[in-house]
Structures are given as structure tokens and as C-alpha cells.
Amino acid sequence: MAAARQVYIAIIGAGGVGKCFLSQLEQLARHRPNPELVLSYITTSKKAVYSSDYSPISFDSALSTLASSSQAPLEPLKLAEFLSASGSKAILVDNTSSQHVAEAYPLFLSRGISIVTPNKKAFSGSYKLWQDIFSASEQSGALVYHESSVGAGLPVISTLKDLVDTGDEVIKIEGVFSGTMSFLFNSFAPTSGSGSKWSAEVKKAKELGYTEPDPRDDLNGLDVARKLTILARLAGLPVESPTSFPVKSLIPKELESVASGDEFLEKLPEFDDQMEETKVAAEREGKVVRFVGSIDVATKQVKVGIEWFDRSHPIASLKGSDNIISFYTKRYGSNPLIIQGAGAGGEVTAMGVTSDLLKVLAQL
Numbered sequence: 241m242a243a244a245r246q247v248y249i250a251i252i253g254a255g256g257v258g259k260c261f262l263s264q265l266e267q268l269a270r271h272r273p274n275p276e277l278v279l280s281y282i283t284t285s286k287k288a289v290y291s292s293d294y295s296p297i298s299f300d301s302a303l304s305t306l307a308s309s310s311q312a313p314l315e316p317l318k319l320a321e322f323l324s325a326s327g328s329k330a331i332l333v334d335n336t337s338s339q340h341v342a343e344a345y346p347l348f349l350s351r352g353i354s355i356v357t358p359n360k361k362a363f364s365g366s367y368k369l370w371q372d373i374f375s376a377s378e379q380s381g382a383l384v385y386h387e388s389s390v391g392a393g394l395p396v397i398s399t400l401k402d403l404v405d406t407g408d409e410v411i412k413i414e415g416v417f418s419g420t421m422s423f424l425f426n427s428f429a430p431t432s433g434s435g436s437k438w439s440a441e442v443k444k445a446k447e448l449g450y451t452e453p454d455p456r457d458d459l460n461g462l463d464v465a466r467k468l469t470i471l472a473r474l475a476g477l478p479v480e481s482p483t484s485f486p487v488k489s490l491i492p493k494e495l496e497s498v499a500s501g502d503e504f505l506e507k508l509p510e511f512d513d514q515m516e517e518t519k520v521a522a523e524r525e526g527k528v529v530r531f532v533g534s535i536d537v538a539t540k541q542v543k544v545g546i547e548w549f550d551r552s553h554p555i556a557s558l559k560g561s562d563n564i565i566s567f568y569t570k571r572y573g574s575n576p577l578i579i580q581g582a583g584a585g586g587e588v589t590a591m592g593v594t595s596d597l598l599k600v601l602a603q604l
């Protein structure tokens with residue numbers, strides 16, 4: 241019997257999403273022997289595990305081996321050389337939120353290394369980086385998938401691509417695009433009852449693994465702005481950056497310059513009154529506040545901010561970290577195609593990354 245083909249997997253980032261991905265990868269490797277998935281590199285920001293002869297790293301013990309490793313991570317160029325010198329197909333899984341790693345995607349792709357990632361930074365950075373990524377992919381044939389960069393594992397990107405590729409005309413995309421913001425507003429300003437303190441919920445969202453590594457990246461609205469930048473570009477609008485349209489920040493002015501995310505979380509309770517006022521103003525009108533975004537393709541307008549909703553509105557009655565994303569298109573008319581479900585969390589995000597990996601494997 242012929243030996244199974246090998247595909248080398250390199251993982252950058254082993255935090256909340258990275259750990260769940262590793263465990264899903266282990267199951268996948270066990271149940272799908274062909275091609276044989278060989279873990280040949282894994283790293284956090286400080287430590288790495290790999291060997292010059294590409295000996296497989298055991299899926300079971302990868303995290304403990306990583307914790308006790310004295311190897312330093314390879315810089316992107318060295319990692320690209322290491323993977324392309326193997327002679328086997330390789331897939332890079334970027335489970336970080338690093339801009340530095342994101343900027344190296346064109347390099348990896350030009351060396352024939354495919355990429356799957358939940359990291360938004362590459363696709364919502366400069367429009368030039370976006371163009372460089374997709375032209376490197378087109379030229380080398382290496383693939384790039386990033387489903388979990390919007391709506392975690394929910395099929396948001398694949399749906400939008402299908403709409404566009406089949407010739408539908410996207411008119412508007414709107415909804416709740418942040419698992420963290422959804423969780424915060426659903427518990428701080430529920431449709432019934434009085435809700436809890438803003439700062440306590442922010443702390444909880446971080447503990448549950450919903451926030452970005454630094455929760456200020458959620459609260460300043462930029463995480464949602466990044467997602468809308470990605471969707472707008474896929475819908476055909478060449479949005480220059482996530483700061484090129486109006487974005488509402490929920491960071492109190494007094495905390496704009498604190499040095500770290502930890503110091504920010506420590507001081508946030510002193511400013512709970514500010515969010516309380518926003519909530520009470522909506523309640524006086526019988527409404528609730530929610531954090532939403534929209535892309536109007538026809539008028540080329542993108543915006544991110546707080547809006548008031550009737551308690552019976554589907555956006556008001558979301559639960560937990562749920563996202564809800566409505567696609568208004570020519571074919572779907574006035575009844576939009578709607579996607580709803582958990583928009584953050586390690587397992588659901590890793591599911592999007594693992595399913596992207598399967599899509600790449602099917603085409604290698």
C-alpha cells in the first residue's frame with residue numbers, strides 16, 4: 241500500500257483559540273490518516289518547538305513541550321525558508337493577533353505556504369497589504385482562508401463570497417459583529433431586569449476568552465471596524481483602513497492613555513457611571529442600547545456605534561456572545577439572509593480555523 245502523503249502544519253499562537261485548535265487538529269489527524277498531518281512547528285511569542293529534520297511534534301504533548309522549550313521562535317523569513325525547504329506541502333496556522341505575523345502573509349504565500357487564520361490584522365490593514373496577499377496567493381497557488389476573522393466560526397465570509405461569486409448584488413450588511421460587545425450589552429442592558437455593572441461584565445468577557453488579547457481593542461470599536469473593513473472589501477468596496485470611517489469608542493477619555501490592558505481593567509470601575517447614563521437614556525424611551533455596525537454598499541458608507549432598539553427587536557434579544565449578521569442583496573430582496581450564533585469563544589473560533597484547514601487540504 242502506498243505511504244500516506246504528508247502535509248506539514250506550523251502553528252503560531254497557542255492561547256485561547258490556539259489551544260482549542262490544537263485539540264481539534266489532534267482529532268482530525270486521528271480520524272483522517274490521508275494526508276498525514278505532521279505538526280512541524282509551534283510557537284508562542286517567546287518559545288518555539290521544531291527540529292531541523294522535521295520530526296513530528298506529538299499533538300498530545302505539544303503544549304507541555306512548548307512550555308519547557310528553550311528554542312526561540314523563528315522570524316517569518318526563517319520560518320518560510322524552514323517550511324519551504326521540507327519539500328512537502330505546508331500550511332501556516334496563525335492563531336495570534338500579531339500585525340508583524342500578518343504582514344508576512346505575502347512572503348509565506350509566495351513560497352507556496354497556505355495560510356488559515358482567525359487573525360483580522362492582515363485583511364483589515366492597509367489596502368495594499370490586502371492586494372499583496374491575494375496577488376501572492378494567485379501567483380503561487382497557495383491558499384488563504386480566514387473564516388474566523390469575522391463572526392468566529394459562523395459562516396459569514398464563505399456566505400458573502402458565495403453571494404458575490406454567484407453574481408448577487410450586495411446592497412447592505414448590518415448587525416452585531418462582536419461577541420464581546422454582544423455579551424456586554426446583553427448582560428449590562430438586558431431586555432428585562434436591571435442588568436449588572438459594565439466593568440464587571442468587561443472582566444467576565446475577558447475571563448470567558450471573548451475579548452481580544454487586550455480588551456481595549458474591543459471597547460474602542462476597532463475590532464468591529466476591522467470586521468466591517470474585511471466584509472466591505474469582500475463586497476467590493478476598497479475601504480482603505482478600519483479608521484477611515486466613523487467608529488464609536490467606549491473607552492472613557494480619562495483612560496485613553498493608560499499603559500496596559502490590566503491597568504485599564506483595574507481602573508474601569510471608576511467610570512461605570514458613564515455607561516450607566518447611556519443605558520438609562522435609552523431606558524427612558526423604553527429601549528435598550530446595543531453596539532452595531534453597517535456597510536451600505538450603494539452609498540459606500542460604513543459605520544460602527546451605539547444604537548437604541550425596541551426590546552422586541554432581534555438585535556435587542558440576542559443572548560450570550562451571539563452575533564447577528566444580515567445580508568441585504570438583490571436576490572434576497574427585503575427579507576435578508578441572516579446568520580446568527582456565538583461570535584466569540586475558543587472552541588467556536590477554532591472550529592472556523594479547522595474547517596478552513598479542511599478546505600485547504602481538499603485542494604492541495
Ligand SMILES: NC(=O)C1=CN([C@@H]2O[C@H](COP(=O)(O)OP(=O)(O)OC[C@H]3O[C@@H](n4cnc5c(N)ncnc54)[C@H](OP(=O)(O)O)[C@@H]3O)[C@@H](O)[C@H]2O)C=CC1
Pocket residue numbers: 252253254255256257258283284285286313335336337338340341358359360388389391392419449450451452453583584585586589
Ligand atoms: N477569542 C475569540 O473568541 C476569537 C479570537 N479571534 C482571533 O483569534 C486570534 C487569537 O485570539 P486568542 O486565542 O483569544 O488570543 P490569546 O491572547 O489567548 O492568544 C494569542 C497567542 O498568540 C501568541 N502570540 C502573540 N503574538 C505572537 C507572535 N508575534 N509570535 C508568536 N506568537 C504570538 C501568544 O503568545 P504569548 O502568550 O507568548 O503572548 C498567545 O499564545 C486573534 O487574532 C483574535 O482576534 C477571532 C475570533 C474570535
Ligand SMILES: N[C@@H](CC=O)C(=O)O
Pocket residue numbers: 388389390391392417418419420421450451452458463583584585
Ligand atoms: N474579540 C472578538 C473576538 C472575535 O473576533 C469579539 O469579541 O468578537
Ligand code: NA
Pocket residue numbers: 387388389390391392393394395396397592
Ligand atoms: Na466566520
